[in-house]
Structure formats: structure tokens, C-alpha cells
Amino acid sequence: MIPLTIFSFIGTILFIFLQPHINEAIPATVGAAVVIISGSVSLSDLVIIASTISGAAITIMATIVMAIVLESFGFFNWVAKILIKKAKGSGIRLFWYTNLLCFLMTLFFNNDGSILITTPILLMVLHNLGLKNYQKIPYLLSGALIATASSAPIGVSNIVNLIALKIVGMDLYAHSIMMFVPATLGLVVLALLLFANFYRILPKKIPNTLHEFYKDFSKQPIHHPLKSSGKLFESKNSSKLMRNILIFVFAVRLSLFAASYFQIPVELMAVIGSIVLLGWRWVYLKIPPNDMIKKTPWHILLFAFSMYVIIYGLHNIGLTSWLTTLLEPIVSGSLLHASIMMGTLMSILSNLFNNHPALMIGTLTITNMNLDPLTLKLAYLANVIGSDIGSLLLPIGTLATLIWMHLLKKGQVKMTWGKYLKVTLIVIPPTLLFTLVVLYYWISLIF
Numbered sequence: 001m002i003p004l005t006i007f008s009f010i011g012t013i014l015f016i017f018l019q020p021h022i023n024e025a026i027p028a029t030v031g032a033a034v035v036i037i038s039g040s041v042s043l044s045d046l047v048i049i050a051s052t053i054s055g056a057a058i059t060i061m062a063t064i065v066m067a068i069v070l071e072s073f074g075f076f077n078w079v080a081k082i083l084i085k086k087a088k089g090s091g092i093r094l095f096w097y098t099n100l101l102c103f104l105m106t107l108f109f110n111n112d113g114s115i116l117i118t119t120p121i122l123l124m125v126l127h128n129l130g131l132k133n134y135q136k137i138p139y140l141l142s143g144a145l146i147a148t149a150s151s152a153p154i155g156v157s158n159i160v161n162l163i164a165l166k167i168v169g170m171d172l173y174a175h176s177i178m179m180f181v182p183a184t185l186g187l188v189v190l191a192l193l194l195f196a197n198f199y200r201i202l203p204k205k206i207p208n209t210l211h212e213f214y215k216d217f218s219k220q221p222i223h224h225p226l227k228s229s230g231k232l233f234e235s236k237n238s239s240k241l242m243r244n245i246l247i248f249v250f251a252v253r254l255s256l257f258a259a260s261y262f263q264i265p266v267e268l269m270a271v272i273g274s275i276v277l278l279g280w281r282w283v284y285l286k287i288p289p290n291d292m293i294k295k296t297p298w299h300i301l302l303f304a305f306s307m308y309v310i311i312y313g314l315h316n317i318g319l320t321s322w323l324t325t326l327l328e329p330i331v332s333g334s335l336l337h338a339s340i341m342m343g344t345l346m347s348i349l350s351n352l353f354n355n356h357p358a359l360m361i362g363t364l365t366i367t368n369m370n371l372d373p374l375t376l377k378l379a380y381l382a383n384v385i386g387s388d389i390g391s392l393l394l395p396i397g398t399l400a401t402l403i404w405m406h407l408l409k410k411g412q413v414k415m416t417w418g419k420y421l422k423v424t425l426i427v428i429p430p431t432l433l434f435t436l437v438v439l440y441y442w443i444s445l446i447f
Helices: 002-018 025-038 043-072 075-087 091-108 111-128 133-149 159-168 172-198 210-217 232-236 239-261 266-285 289-295 299-316 319-331 335-353 355-367 373-388 399-410 417-446
Strands: none
Touching (some): 002 025, 025 299, 043 075, 111 399, 133 172, 299 355, 373 417
């Protein structure tokens, strides 16, 4: 039982790393099946797993549906044009607006969705500007790092964060109160370090030919995973409509926190928001909602469930018990020790095994420790920082960065591990340490 479970875990992770172009749900499902057959996970365990991930999975799927609906309105074309307009011919200004866009997209949707949305947009914009490959890297790499790290401030921006929230019994409101300030300050430090690192190669001036950009924009043969009606915005030409849709999406986002505070299922508000937006599109664009059946990436549900089955199998054969025995004396010593230790551990595990299984292992481990409620919550938040920020040290640390590398290859932008590590080895460790220390001081201040 034990060897088969360990083999299943290692085999699944290696397959996802080595074959990122293959749907990640396939190896995860096979791995989960092997774990179930081995007897490490029982049928009663499957019921527990389903109840744990169901709310998080529904929330994320509803958010992705909203992103697909926005694309139907031509929203992403509209955003790309605003990006160029706001840059006003400055490569430096474009850098900061790129990072702001990636930050907002993650907060409005989720980290994987942000990568899928912003990377094709940036590839399109940078191609239109005629930048050379080395000049594109600062925008693409910084955007990817900020987009992925931006899932830390609010729990709803990452499916694995939501699952972990459920395990520790913490609501979104409490998560945001304790996490938003430290994680956002960490993002500011990350952006400043990226800017300092890239300053010499950032083009100080870029073409400011908006007319040519508009004319050529729709002709770019760039792959976009959320394909739909790219010219709908052109035919409607309504910035007011786009602003109204943004306000609505923001209101839905706020409703998730209100629901969490008042003990209303968060996934219910997310589903209602996506249904309303689908109806809006049907009325305005005459597009019925049945296209969502094909466009929605349902495999994410299967992936999340299967990975948790594998991790639960490791939990049942004693992995988390071993980690608990090893770490509990250190973590329970002080809040600062808990923050730095768990954040560092999650960073290491994330870069070795990917942040999805790493955060699940870390969360199950701390719930087995005899920690007081405050230390438990801080240890969980440190886990999130490690899995969302520390995991960015290597390209294999997150599914989002694996997707990003694949999109760059399709967009014919050369990005090697060497180029990636040359940047992340400088910016990620200090950002991680800074954020974990600020988390400790912030928690000490408000409690």
C-alpha cells in the first residue's frame, strides 16, 4: 500500500512537470485511481474529500465562466488597447501598467485564469510594438510572477487556497483581514525588485501609434485559450458597457466576502453572479449560455479532486504525522518561528512537487499539530505565502507558471530555465522572507 501510494504521487507530479502540454487532469486521475486501488483512500474518505473541495471548485468554475463571458464582450481586446493608450509611448509606464493589469486580473478572477488571459494579451501587445525578444521578457516574466503571487492577498483567487481554508475552518473575511496587508506589501516589494532588475533593458520609449495598433490588433494570429468573438467590442464600441460589466464583476467579488462573513455559501454567490452575467450577454449579444458547456474547463474539477485523493493517501500512510512530529516543536515555539518555518517549508515543497499538493500537505500537517487557534491561522497563512510566492523560484513550482511557459512557446518567445532563474533567484527569496516577517508583525499588531 505505502510504496504504491508514494509511486503514484511521484509519478503524477513528474508527468505533469515533463508533459505540461497534456491536460493535467489525466495523470492526476490515473494517480488517484492507483491510490484508491492500493487501499490508502477508502470510500468514506472520498466522501470527505468531495465535501471539502466542492465549494472551492464550484466557486472557481463560476469565476472562469465569468471570464469567458467577458471575452464574448470583447473585454480583453478593450483592455489591451487601454494598456497601450495609458503607456503613452513609455516602456517604463507600460511595465507598471502591465503589473497592475496582472494583479487586478488575479483579484477579479484567479491566478491560472489571470495567466490564461493576460499572457496572450501581452504577447499581442508586445508583438504589435515590434519589441525584440529580450525586450519582451521583462513584461512577460514580471507579469507572470505578479499574476501568480497575487493569489495570496485574498483566498478566493486560488482553488487550493479555498480548499485549505475549508480544512482549517477559516472564512474569507478573516483570511483577508489577516493576509491582505502583508501579502500586498510583499507584492509591492516584488514589483520593485523586478523593476530594479529589469530597468537597464526596459525600452524607455515604445511606439505610440495607436491608430496602427488598432488597425492590426484583430489580425494577430495569437493563440488565446478563451477564444470567442474578438470583434464584438468593435461592433458595439461601448466603453460604458465595459465599465458597467467591470463594476458588476467587482460587486460579485465583494459579495463573496459578505457571504463568507454572514455564513452564506460562497459558491452560491459566485454561481448567481455568473448566471446573471450569462443572462446579460444573452440579452445584449443574443448569445445563449449553452456554449459554456464546451468552453468551461471542467477538467479543473477532476484535477482538484484527484490531487486531493493522492494527498489524502499520503496523509493516511503517515506523511503528515511524520511532518507534525518534526515541525510541531518549532512551529509552536513562537508566531515568528511558525511564519518563517511553514512559509519556507511550503516554498521548498512547492518547488519540488508543485504548490497544489504542497499546500494540501502543509495544511493537513498543521491541523494535526496541537496549535492554539491564532498560531494555526498564522501557520496556514504562511503556508499560502510559501505556496503562492515562494513557489515561483522554479518554473515547475506552480501550474500557472507551467501554463505560462507553454503559452510563451506558442507565442514564439524564447524563455529558458536559465533566464527564469536568473531573475527569480534574486527577487523571490527576499520577497518571501519580507512577506513572512510582515505577516508576523501584522498579526501581532491586530491581535
